[in-house]
Amino acid sequence: MAISRRKPPKETTPLLVASKTTTFLPIIVFSLFTLLHRVTSDLTQQTQALQTFISKLPHDSRYSWNPSEFICDWRGVTCDATNSSVIRLRLPAARLVGKIPPNTIGTLSHLRTLSLRSNALTGGIPSDFSNLLSLRNLYLQNNVFSGEFPFAEFTGLERLDISGNRFSGEIPLSVNNLQNLTNLLLHNNEFSGPLPSLHVDSLVDFNVSSNKLDGSIPTSFSKFPVSAFSGNINLCGNPLPSCNNTSPPPINRRDSKSESNKLPTGAIAGIAVGSALILALLLLILLLCLRRKKTTQQSKQPPKPLATAAGGSNAGGNSSSKDEFSGGATEGDKNKLVFFEGGIYGFDLEDLLRASAEVLGKGSIGTAYKAVLEEGTTVVVKRLKDVAATKKEFESQMEVLGKMENENVVPLRAYYYSKDEKLIVLDYMPAASLSALLHGSRGSGRTPLDWDRRIGIALSAARGVAYLHVVGRVVHGNIKSSNILLRQDAHRDASVSDFGLHTLFSGLSSPNNRVTGYRAPEVLEPRKATFKSDVYSFGVLLLELLTGKAPNQASLGEEGIDLPRWVQSVVREEWTAEVFDVELVRYQNIEEEMVQLLQIAMACVSTVPDQRPAMQEVVRMMEDMNRAETDDGLRQSSDDPSKGSDGHTPPTETRNSPITVTP
Template identity: 65%
Template sequence: MAVVFDSGSGSLVLWFISLLLLGAKVKSEPTQDRRALLAFINQTPHANRVQWNSSGSACDWFGVLCDANRSYVSTLRLPGVGLVGPIPSNTLGRLSQLRVLSLRSNRLSGEIPSDFSNLTLLRSLYLQNNELSGEFPLSLTRLTRLTRLDLSSNNLTGPIPFSVNNLTHLTALLLQDNGFSGTLPSIAAGLDKFNVSNNDLNGSIPETLAKFPASAFAGNSDLCGKPLPPCNPFFPPAPSPSEIPTPNPVKKKSKKLSTIAIVLIAVGSAVVAFLLLVFLLLCLKKRHRQRTSKTPKPPVTTRAVPVEAGTSSSKDDITGGSTEAERNRLVFLEGGIFSFDLEDLLRASAEVLGKGSVGTSYKAVLEEGTTVVVKRLKDVVVTKREFEMQMELLGKIKHENVVPLRAYYYSKDEKLLVSDFMPAGSLSALLHGSRGSGRTPLEWDNRFRIALGAARGLRHLHLSGKVVHGNIKASNVLLRPDQDAAVTDYGINKLFGTSTPPNRVAGYRAPEVVETRKLTFKSDVYSFGVLLLEILTGKAPNQASLSEEGIDLPRWVQSVVREEWTAEVFDAELVRYHNVEEEMVQLLQIAMVCVSTVPDHRPAMQEVVRKMEELNRGETDDGLRQSSDDPSKGSGAHTPP
């Protein structure tokens, strides 16, 4: 029997089918998200306000919102519900479709889980007013769709990473009331709201952030630049003789003196002049009597001996400088190329380059356009004479892989070092500056060139200068535009005394330095070995992931190599380069010998350079084979034995 549908019955059938499909959608349940939420709430102590019925739909739970089809959780809002303790890993990080997450105003502690990097669709993250600790979570810098990030009022520490620039859609970044330190990165995102007040930040405020009010930067005592007071001058100027105030300065008065006052002043002046004349006559008469009562002696002529730059007279050794003019000057070292004085330096515009345990470094641009680096030392304990002798020694070191020390300044309150400015930055910035999508990888040839240049500079310090560097690290390896490296901050460890803890080389210091606090040539070799491992692995010695595991970089490399996972050691950016695996392995072997725990098992720097140059014997036009200590290069150094 044939069944015939008219237009009305057809519409009825379609409506019935739609109703069935809608019913099927209503009954759908985000099973995976449901399990993740239950795991989170079961592992996190909380108030009774959060009562999720495990038998009901997760989309109906308190604080949970799902999409229109109830197929995934899109929003989780649990503000002020008494959540206590750390955020469990492998719970909220499984909500892969989450758009909004708010856990503000609770008592959450510990670090933000690394698996938050899985929340790639997250647009808003509110974690303010908790007790979260640790450094700025790098996992959050991978959430490229974030528009609002609020981590304020927590206990977060460490630097604000440059990789925040990966968050190109960010409009609000609120980090106030934490313990963030270091300098502010130049954030290029189109921010409408920004606040880093009440932290421990230092340095100059980048131009990209200068549009925000001063209240956004308040509470950071070492921040400067617009909208805060300018960074210049970067140290308090010592008064010049012409600036010393007179004991009784005469103040100008707006009213004219009366005739009586003028007469009284004239009479008083005449009386005073008469008394002075009488006193002078009496002194001359008394002196004449004394000279006539004694046998005359032949006159003795005296001649003032000028004190040359870099030296001091015996009187200076006793008093630490005889006149204000002597104290208020720069001392230029051998082979200086600059012609400016302390006043020029005081007027220079300054920008903070970095702040460390030995002092703060500034980029100073003088009025005539000269750019130098000024390091303002702190906690110097040696005498002026000892300081000058060490500066004279360091000033004689000339080598293409050593940043020359140009001048110094010593006073009771200020100790300054002046050296060349290297516009290409440091190895540390090049290796770790930005690991985001816009990063330009540091290729193998350049890494090897930098390592070899640093090795040659260190060898010259040991052989020709007889100087222990004492502070080898990636931020003290500076680069020229041609990627040639030069070491800086060398030989200044003697200025701080033996009682100073060796925290200035944290992550790079040799095991024996921790115990004896004595720096040697072999401890320099150990630090250089750690530097090689940093170049090969792309990991900083003080990287958070290593600190969490409680091991240092050399031990981590040893553990990976021991398990025969040598390929896992190398930086992922180096894996794509072909025909260099053998060179990388050989350089890794050199590094592992340098970081031997027994100092006598480590090679000398001249042996390290020789082995590194042998790795590159196949190269032809890069000049890596020739030693930089060759006298024909004009370095002023002798050829090492």
């Protein structure tokens, strides 16, 4: 019998795979297109919503958003990492007036932080706010909002501050739904009725003072101080005085006439007890008066000086105490934080006092703190030491410095002056300073500072100093690597900080170590710095970038020698290659550029001030170095830093040709 054999199946696997791939490819492309369209559509909708919001309310000109600009670049608007949704909207003290239009803010479904505090917003909270399910921080204090408590549905809230408004009605028991709350501030409103018992374990800051609440305070609030409940006349119970709900017994009017003329034994005992209680009460009042007098005397004493963050010199310490920045400020000095016109911040001194603080460093002019405000804004506060200027001189100099606006200059945002404390507020720049990056640990895990980054930092810093000299007519006076702050923006490598403050210190209170290693030889007092001495200090900074050595004797290993003289001594022996930082040796084809920058640096550190080039000339020489233009915009010859914001060219100074390295 013949056995039938099955033919082996054809090898169709590759074709099958290709077929499946062909089938799924359109689905993948369609899904990606749909997702991209949805993200674009969402962002377009959010843009239109915020444009409608700002167009329908009077507002500060700082927040006149330009529709031609990307929404994520608008002032007060922060998007997520993918720039697909608005997650933070901060408009504090933006002079907003009127009711929040519907279908505006309520459409920002991914919003996590909303700050509209210190405006003149009125009416109730729009019903479409119920869409803000991602909201974590809500700051509406100091407006004219009214209506009943509308926030019980915001179950993700962590911080809620609606103080200083006209909210009314009872505080609902449904507040217990907000189980993530850490801050609930309802004071200075018109809430009435009993205070509901809340069982929110995470609550650490609570205040319902100055409302119209009544009844007994639930035991769940016993951990909060008296100040959290004061100003509610009919509220009682711990920590306020206890509630007295007992009433005197009714009088028995059936007593006979003879009995009315006779005091029973119980009445006599009652009188005795009452007299004793009255005497005890008088003694208590006397003790309270004495204690109050003592407290008043203590309050008249000068406040303690500004405390170091975390009570010590530990740079990583934190402090949430109001004493952190109050220092010698008295009550009469409060709320005198002076902001400059066109600034981006809207907080006041009280907000600053509540900020947590971290010591960033102690420099020659004072201590710098990183201050994080309640709503997440981060600034740098510098507490100046040894200021000898009068209040008028201080304020006059601050007004000059507050007008400096350039991408390579760290702007001064605000200042505070009292008899014992002088503070300045600046933008916080999370990247390190040039000093930290250049002289940090040089161990095996270090990432070297490459040549492109060094020349970019040098050029950015030169443009910043040139702007101060030519447009601002301001002498920096304290140029050093720790005052060159690095930016995360690749097109703006660095900005100069701490400029123009040297004039606030007297010669006696300005020791030479304020600018150790950078000080020009003709400057005997730092406050006598000039444009030419700034050029010298910048030249030392260039040498620091080229050599990798800090400009002090210890780093040079030779007593009594500074960095310029050390470089000259090495070059004199024809060991020029030994000058440059060993971390630059690995890079190819940069020798010519390094020598050119060394020539510029040596021109700047000439011992004769008149032989030093002006800063705008230094910028031009650096831009004209024989360097191929890179894609990152390192060379921008058309961007003349000596031009002001109005584009005019200031009067030119004497131009010096670069000199050779040979001394």
